[in-house]
Amino acid sequence: MTHPALEMYDYHVWANQTILNRLKELPQDVYNKEIQSVFPTISKAIAHIYLVDACWLDILSGKSMKEAMADSAPLTAGVESKGMEEMEKLYVQISERFKTLLNQQENMEKRIMLDNPYAGQRDTSLSEMVLQVVNHGTYHRGNITAMLRQMGYASVMTEYALFWYS
Template identity: 55%
Template structure:
């Protein structure tokens, strides 16, 4: 098993679980103001999306400063679209990641990041993939807490729950 790829599959599954739950709830919850880490659930999702977009652009060879600038400039547009449309954007973005990973890149290959906020660092592609997953997990936790504050439950997005949703059922010998 390619662990970073499996973890990215989990990230996609967990994001979709959040979208599926939000699509079941009253539409106003998506943009309802709340005192939390983000002012709305929509802004938390947009943050996950723009970070993922920046990282796939970096993985595809774009300079980090340019990738961050392009992702940040997209925020205003994303703030004006519906939950359904943002869900489609997430799906399209996951297809970009899947295509990249499907090219079987050497995920242990090292690239140089020139982070305008933190400096220069040599980083493995696998570390970037795992960072994308970890970052998403962290902010999905924020979203789960925000949804509770807004009076709704969230979706189960634990990695262990993913095992049971994504793995074929094992048939044990009798």
């Protein structure tokens, strides 16, 4: 039986692809159009989800949070400058790396001492970190939905319950 955190990660991948597919249906300028919102552009929101995913992948791979955050900082400008098609490829690549790493884990409940430079230490499990990745993505896909509505476009449903039927 698949661990629930692995299924949630599959949902995360599906939801990211679903929102990217919706963005491809809209006029090209929507992706980089500047608006007054949580993020200045949808492209920056998409990049942010990716960069945080990359940071958590490094943490799950054994880096400290401080090291993972430092390693992701120089990537920001390059990732934020990518077009939608390039971001889609990056998402495919990172999801493959995530799945390879997660499928190699013998115990998703393995405990790790996470040292967050902003919040302190916390004993957590691999599965909890995966759920953090998923929850973070869900939160910001909601931001993207609000940004689309603000620009006059409908978004697309990315609810977990809809994923069950995909």
